[in-house]
Amino acid sequence: MSSIRIQAGGKWSGYIRRGKSIVITATGERANLTTLLYHASDPSERYNMPDTLKAQHTAYLTAGHVLMSDQGRVLASITNDTAGWHDTLAGYTTRAMTDRKYGYSRYQDERNAWLRSGYENLIVEMYRHGLAPRDLSIPVNFFSKVVCELDGTMRYEQQPTAGKSLTLRTEMDVLLVLSNTPNPLDPQESYPDTAIELLLSDAETVSPDDRCVVHCNENRRAFENTWNAYSLLKGAN
Secondary structure: OEEEEEOOOOEEEEEEOOOEEEEEEEOOOOOOEEEEEEEOOOOOOEEOHHHHHHHHOOOEEOOOOEEEEOOOOEEEEEEEEOOOOEEOOOOOOOHHHHHHHHOOOOHHHHHHHOOOOHHHHHHHHHHOOOOOHHHOOOOEEEOOEEEEOOOOOEEEEOOOOOOOEEEEEEOOOEEEEEEOOOOOOOOOOOOOOOOEEEEEEEOOOOOOOOOOOOOOHHHHHHHHHHHHHHHHHOOOO
16 A cells, blocks of 8 residues: 655656556645546557546546546546545646736746646656647546536536545556646635645455446446456457
């Protein structure tokens, strides 16, 4: 079992094998963990927001939902969740957005106290793994609640996050890229100061009646695609 702490404005990335459990906990309010997932051995396969939402008939993620790739497979599942709502629509903050909302900030002036944007954090971590800005896609913002109105407008709703957690179970070998930066739609003018903690351990074996598998027919097919792919890698008939 290992743990990782990402301070406010911080970032992290790493390869995580399938069959791992990642408990993600917010230590305070206004938490927002901007998250990208890629297939570790072939990062051209990555988390796909449209397919994930369309298949599960939802606009947000919570326990029982899965994060699907653009190949119709399951990168990770949400097995537990005490927050209840995770934003899939708002994207990430940019440098211009961060300066406009929180004040002009540069590393050359403030060193490690400068206010980072989601875009910059994600790009830096992606470069570490041979990826470029063109490999960016729409992320999941864990712990943020963004409601999509009937007219298509999006509205940020602050929900309690202190002490809230979710558990991701990796269904494939993944590259996880994380940025602890504000949600773009958070209306408050102060930069959040909440740290995020990750606890990694072995997950239990997925059973045929697992809540993420049986959530809907599309989920079961995505799991079957994933299981079949790994069976072929092992040389199974």
